Amino acid sequence: MSVVWLTGATIIDGTxxxxxxxxxxxxxxxxxxxxGGTPPAGAEVLDCTGLTITPGLIDAHVHFGGSSDLAPSLRRQISxxxxxxxMFATCASTLDGGFTTVRDCGGIDGGLAGVVASGKxxxxxxxQCGPIQCQTGGHGHLAAEWEPTSDWSDHDIPGLRCMSLLSDGPHEMRKNVRETxxxxADFLKLCVTGGVVSTHDKLTDTQFTVDEIEVAVEEANARGTYVTVHAHNNEGIRNAVTAGAKCVEHGSGIDDETAKLMAEHDVALVPTLAVVQALSDSAASAGLPESISARIGQMMQGQIDGLLAARNAGVRVGLGSDLxxxxxxxxxMELVLRAKVETPMDALVSATRINADILGIADEVGTIEVGKFADLVAFRGNPLTDPSIFADRERIALVIQSGRVVKDGR
Incomplete structure (x- = not known):
């Protein structure tokens, strides 16, 4: 295979x-x-003069299985x-937006990941983690209030989507994570507190006992992988850290004590600000009732406070959108929002090097280094001086995934 040279760009390597x-x-x-260096005579050259090239972006918290209006999709109102x-449209638009890798945190079946990997x-x-692990009536159990719990598994679409599996007790947890x-599944995700998009709980609720979480951690460890947890309060986070989880999603209101505990156990954090902004603007855009806005409350500031506490404690802080x-x-927009809290460089490093580390693929992607996959994004302008560029698709001039040009708008 011939060598392709990208020339003339400013390089931000993600480190x-x-x-x-x-x-x-x-x-x-x-x-x-x-x-560096100069292309030899006759080499294939992509002229990137005036562009800024970064590593391919990584979203560490997506829900491709929630690509339709959520409530109708769970009521058999959508074919x-x-x-x-x-789902296919969301996959395509994600790549077009410069995100060459994602971690799906619940809802898809392995079939979707496989068909994308095949190039179809x-x-x-x-x-991906396959279905979310949650307790009966907990976050992730999205059934209508009148629906019998025994009917929940009927919503599964084998090979495409399974939103969650319900576990009550260590024995059911072990069975369900083995099935997952x-x-x-590449890793496991558990809901250890209530959530915003919930039917039966409150954000202050803690969910799963330490014993139940420990079973999932044990099974993940046996397969050389890890557990991440959805969590919106400190008690739930401390339970998960104590049980051996290695990553926290959202992390609203993390206090200094909890941040220190996370750092001591090398537990990462993935804040998700974009979804809070989107649901605050319009819950209906996600197929949810506007009343859900009341549950958001101080969620944005809570996640920002948790992010800063985690940073101060030395926790690895990644980046996810949760849309x-x-x-x-x-x-x-997740990078734009993060750039307002930290620096644009902090946001970019979280979306590249740190996310790759959290996902366990730092040897392959996340930085622009010799030997790594050529996952690259070229922006018109410099997103470090104008972070709004991260969210402006018209300013994404070039996307390369594993050396293959998948978007070229130069």
Whole structure:
């Protein structure tokens, strides 16, 4: 395979180092083969003069299984064909927006990840946990209030979507997480507190006992992977850290004591600000009742406070959007919001190097280094000086995934 050279761009390599002006990048067999230098005579060249190249962005918290209006999709008011079409469209739009890798935190079955990996539909590299693990009546159990719990599994669409599995007690947890791994999950996600998009709980509720969480951790460890937890209060987070979970999603209101505990146990945090903004603007856009806005309350500031406490304690802080509904094109807004809390460079490093580390794929992606996959995004302008660029699709000029050009709007 011939070497392709990208020339003339400013390179921000994702490590946190200063940008490098007009640095050439050579790509061969899907990987970065050289940084710097001059293309030889006759080489294939992509002229990127005036562009800024970063590593392919990583969203560490997506829900491709929630790509349709959520409530109708769980009431059999949307056909399986439309559900699949919405998921495929979300996969394509995510890649088009510069996100070359995602971690799906609950809802898809292994079939979606497989069909994207096969190249049959465009989309990012998908690392997924299959169904969410939740307790009866807990966050993730999204049935209507009148629906018998015994009917919940009837919503599963094998090979496409399974929103959650219900466990009450360590024995059921062990059975369900083993089933989840059988279906091809790469890691596990548990809900250990109530949530915003919930039917039967409050944000202050804690869910699952330490014993139940420990079973999931034991099974994950046996397969060389990890448990992450949805959590919106400190008690739930401390239970999960004590039980051995390695990542916390959302982390609203993390206090200094909890942040210190997370740092001591090398537990990462993935804040999700974009979904809070989106639901505050319009819950209906995700197919949810506007009354859900009342549950959001101080969620944005709570996540910001938790993020800053975690940073101060030395916790690895990644980045996720958590968007749901038919329009998930706003993933770049997560970097824009984070750049207002920290620096644009902090936001970018969280969305690249740190996310790759959290996902366990830092040897392959997340930074622009020789030997890694050529996952690259070229922006018109410099997002470090104008972070709004991250959310402006018209300013994404080029997207390359594993050395293959998947978008070229130069």
């Amino acid at each position: 946190g180092a200063d940008p490098i002006e007009s640095c050439a990048v050579a790509v061969e067999d899907g990987r970065i083969s050289a940084l 399986v064909a439309e559900l699949a079409a919405d 539909i465009p989309g990012p590299r998908i690392i 791994f059988r279906r091809g 749901i509904g038919t329009d998930q094109t706003g993933r770049g």
